[in-house]
Amino acid sequence: MTIDGLVERPGSYDLTDILAEMTVEERIYRLRCVEAWSMVVPWNGFELADLLAMAGVKDDARYVAFETALRPDEMPGTKYPGIDWPYVEGLRLDEALHPLTIMATGLYGKPLPNQNGAPLRLVVPWKYGYKSIKSVVRITLTKDRPPTTWNRISPREYGFFSNVNPEVDHPRWSQASERRIGGGLFSRKVPTLMFNGYEDEVAALYEGMDLAKHH
Numbered sequence: 001m002t003i004d005g006l007v008e009r010p011g012s013y014d015l016t017d018i019l020a021e022m023t024v025e026e027r028i029y030r031l032r033c034v035e036a037w038s039m040v041v042p043w044n045g046f047e048l049a050d051l052l053a054m055a056g057v058k059d060d061a062r063y064v065a066f067e068t069a070l071r072p073d074e075m076p077g078t079k080y081p082g083i084d085w086p087y088v089e090g091l092r093l094d095e096a097l098h099p100l101t102i103m104a105t106g107l108y109g110k111p112l113p114n115q116n117g118a119p120l121r122l123v124v125p126w127k128y129g130y131k132s133i134k135s136v137v138r139i140t141l142t143k144d145r146p147p148t149t150w151n152r153i154s155p156r157e158y159g160f161f162s163n164v165n166p167e168v169d170h171p172r173w174s175q176a177s178e179r180r181i182g183g184g185l186f187s188r189k190v191p192t193l194m195f196n197g198y199e200d201e202v203a204a205l206y207e208g209m210d211l212a213k214h215h
């Protein structure tokens, strides 16, 4: 994987070398898709902040851009017409450095299957699922806000922040509740929580921001 842009040590990082430096732990997170389904996922992974520290973030970096391997055959989602590949995503630097933000290496104690984003994928549990970009091959620290795939397709429907918010509906459906998948034959409808239930941990990142405008 390449880490470049505004870092002290840009270059190509070997996955084995990365893992030797990182502490991999299990994190059980809710994953809330923008299309109003959710599931509870036991990820294995390490904090993105530790990976960024390995590369050394420069003082003028403000955002983190992510790029996926181009592998449409292994990712059904990538057949979506009208998408400019590769899939790209981005976070503000403070979001990327938040301790809840991880790079996942595994799922249910096993290495990540390709369709879930092997070998490394981002997981940001308080944001809609599409922010959690799979199979990351490049991380770039930038000064300006990077483009993101869904925002580029439809900015009115998919904002840059994409924080889970039951009070800000998608233009075509309500975000007030979700279908919880797993653990039974029928999915239950449950209320959607502000920041996907991680409000205590992350609300401070958005203090003073109009979350309807910056959705």
Ligand SMILES: Nc1nc2c(c(=O)[nH]1)N[C@H]1C(S)=C(S)[C@@H](COP(=O)(O)O)O[C@H]1N2
Binding pocket: 032, 033, 034, 068, 075, 077, 078, 087, 115, 116, 117, 128, 129, 130, 131, 132, 133, 134, 135
């Ligand atoms: N590279 C890449 N990452 C992606 C996507 C994709 O199509 N390509 N889909 C996103 C969407 S819409 C969701 S809901 C989650 C789903 O993750 P999962 O397939 O591991 O459950 O991955 C996100 N990350």
Ligand SMILES: [Mo]
Binding pocket: 033, 034, 035, 129, 130
């Ligand atoms: Mo999604």
